[in-house]
Amino acid sequence: MxxxxxxxxxxxxxxxxxxxxxxxxxxxxxxxxxxxxxxxxxxxxxxxxxxxxxxxxxxxxxxxxxxxxxxxxxxxxxxxxxxxxxxxxxxxxxxxxxxxxxxxxxxxxxxxxxxxxxxxxxxxxxxxxxxxTPELGGAVAVVDHVAPDTGGKVSLADAKVVVSGGRGVGSAEGFAILEELAALLDAAVGCSRVVTSAGWRPHTDQVGQTGTKVSPDLYIACGISGATQHIAGCKGAKKLLAINADREATIFAHADYAVVGDLHEIVPAITAELRKAK
Amino acid sequence: MRILVCVKRVPITGGRMVLTADEQAIETKHLGFTISPHEECGVEEAVRLVEAKGGEVVVLTLGPEEAAEQLRDCMAIGADRGIHLVSAEEWDGQATAAAIAEAIRADEPFDLIVFGNESADAGGYQVGIRVAYAVGLPVVTGLKGLTVEGGRARCEQEVPGGRDVYDVSLPAVVTVKEGLNLPRYPSVPAKLRAKSKPLDARPVERPEPKLEKLRLVVPEGSRKQAEVLGEGAAAAPRVVEIMRELGVA
Missing domain, CATH: 3.40.50.620 (HUPs)
Incomplete structure (x- = not known):
């Protein structure tokens, strides 16, 4: 051996x-x-x-x-x-x-x-x-397990689609339009580190090097610039759609699909288009 | 309580990794510096514990002269004093842990010794654990929750499907993750006070590395050519088409 x-x-x-x-x-x-x-x-x-x-x-x-x-x-x-x-x-x-x-x-x-x-x-x-079979003795070991109530929502790590927002979303309230789109797609809502540091979303929603690493079929990055901290968390996505007002944003270099413009107009328009089709 | 928090100066990398000509480091000419995000939460947690229970927070770093800036930042958050092991070179995890353990022995006793789970840059996942062995203390890693009561620490670690709980007696070493708390922004008076707090700087000599960095490489292949689906709200129908092709809508 x-x-x-x-x-x-x-x-x-x-x-x-x-x-x-x-x-x-x-x-x-x-x-x-x-x-x-x-x-x-x-x-x-x-x-x-x-x-x-x-x-x-x-x-x-x-x-x-x-x-x-x-x-x-x-x-x-x-x-x-x-x-x-x-x-x-x-x-x-x-x-x-x-x-x-x-x-x-x-x-x-x-x-x-x-x-x-x-x-x-x-x-x-x-x-x-x-x-x-280890000798446990007085070794440090897991003594209990607690499972938080997820409210039946799909978890970031397991979601097939993640709708994620960055600084461009602008505020905690700004995430309402991302939530709405996510609900239609049975997606999880994620965010960048800027957002959790500002207190707009809980850290459990953070995608990134120090957050959750995700691997959905589609990752929708809304108003996210594409810092390496964030890319480290979403590079496992099969496809990445970036929505950003800045056509020079780094996120487009990591994207499969790009939409240039204001996410506050584009995201509700996608939601409306999906509703129309249903 | 006496709490030691160990931090590391790292650049704020932004969107693109650019290397120095000798491929030994990231080009930082145009970058700011911070400490690893996990460690920011470590400093905040230590300060909160001492605010609640009394005591002292000591912050330690091994790094270049400029890392004094990061120690002052931690003191602005509320750490009482700093220890700076000064070396311009990059140390491997094993040597880093040995130097920190020696500094701890010279300054004992600490009730709690706090590290980030892994540094943002090198990401060796080992310094806190090695220090625990060197100073003979129990260690729990990856904390997202910490309660200190009656000489014991209840530690929560995130795992798939929830949190695992550990219960250790103090003194102990813990490594923490971002999300443990939301670190405060220091006030201007706190920043001014931090300038006059004690900072003990001493040079340290790096031993020969056992994990020797040869060169850094920017990975290929992240440069995709994105298909532009349109501009503004008018792109929505094409976006939904793509979602159907991918089978997600």
Whole structure:
């Protein structure tokens, strides 16, 4: 065994992408899942014990990066988070939420890394899987789970369509026309960081590097300039429609479809057109 | 309570990444600077806790001389003093954590040590966790909710379908995410007061990096040629046509 892959679950997509990265390293690959309540330090210790002197790879998810940071701290080895390509002890990893890349070299006898989300295809075939049972002891662990009431609305992360607004919307009240369009499309309403910093919308609506990363079939960006902070959150969209009064706005460089003009006229016109057709 | 918040100076990047000629950094000639968004919420949370319970907020950074500006910004929000580990070079996560741990040992005890979940620029996802190991404290990451009561911290972490809850005894290390709170804008008097708060600056020497940055690369392929559907409200019928083609309307 020369590479161990920490899998959040055997059927988890980001973990299956990590498995693909692991196979690109060369050598025998073992997949490991961990049983019991989530306890990052204890899970890491179980992985460290099972890995011997193997390279260790995890998914580029919150938990993947967290468990691998514990692994790195326990072994006092460097960790390369969110890697997109490996060439021996050199690699490419993402910075700034994927809007910039870094080529780097690991100086260590063993390679510890996580796979950047959606940088690798899935490995769905069966691999020999180790099931690890951690020693919980007094380890920090999840003790409870709370589920907020979403009021039956489709979540940003799961929505097929996202109607998103930026500074150009102008005010909290300005989002009413986006809400109206979203309701017709069974879409979620999103926004940029400018909007949450101004207090117009809650942070749970923010799409971006420090908000939710979305991957809808259609992302409608209304009055959003296209800062890298925002692009990091919406670049997973299959198609992007940008509506912006400034024809020089950066968002158009990331868009599949463009409408130039005042969103306060265009959005209600789209809503009316959809209603007319129904 | 004594709370330490660790922050990092980063450029406000705007819409386009432009690199310096040596490909070692982002060209920042025309950019402003801030701290990572997660950390802004970390500073705000620490200040709120000390406003409610009394104590001291210390803010620490490892960065170039100019990073003193960011420490003053944090003091304008309400931090009481600053520690500046001065180095113009970029450090990897392992070395950063070792330097911060050493500074913590020289200034203990802290009830709570706060980091952002990951920095906006390097995004290594590891400094807070490594520091926790180095100083022997429990750590919880990615906080969107924090309640401190009776020497314990109830920590809420966002996960698909809700929030996971952790309960740890203090002292502890936590890493937080934007959304934990809505940071205040500092008042003008607060900015003036911040100028006279104590700031301890000391040079630190970077060890050889174990994760060595070779060069930065702007990714290709984001330059799409958008299909212009029209101008103003007159574009609406064409937009709806596209929505039908995509199967979303």
């Amino acid at each position: 020369t590479v161990v892959v920490f899998m959040e679950r055997a059927d988890d997509e980001l973990s299956q992408q990590a498995l693909t990265l692991a196979r690109s390293l060369g050598g025998e690959v073992s997949a490991a899942t961990v049983e019991g309540p989530y306890a990052p330090g204890a899970w890491a210790a179980a992985i460290v014990a099972a890995a011997g002197d193997a390279d260790i790879v995890g998914p580029g998810s919150d938990r993947g990066n967290e468990v691998m940071a514990h692994v790195a701290a326990q072994l006092d080895l460097p960790l390369a988070a969110n890697v997109t390509e490996v060439r021996g002890d050199e690699l490419t990893r993402i910075r700034w939420g994927g809007t910039l890349l870094e080529e780097a070299r690991l100086h260590a006898g063993r390679r510890l890394m996580t796979a950047a989300p959606f940088a690798f295809p899935l490995s769905v075939d069966s691999t020999q899987t180790l099931v690890l």
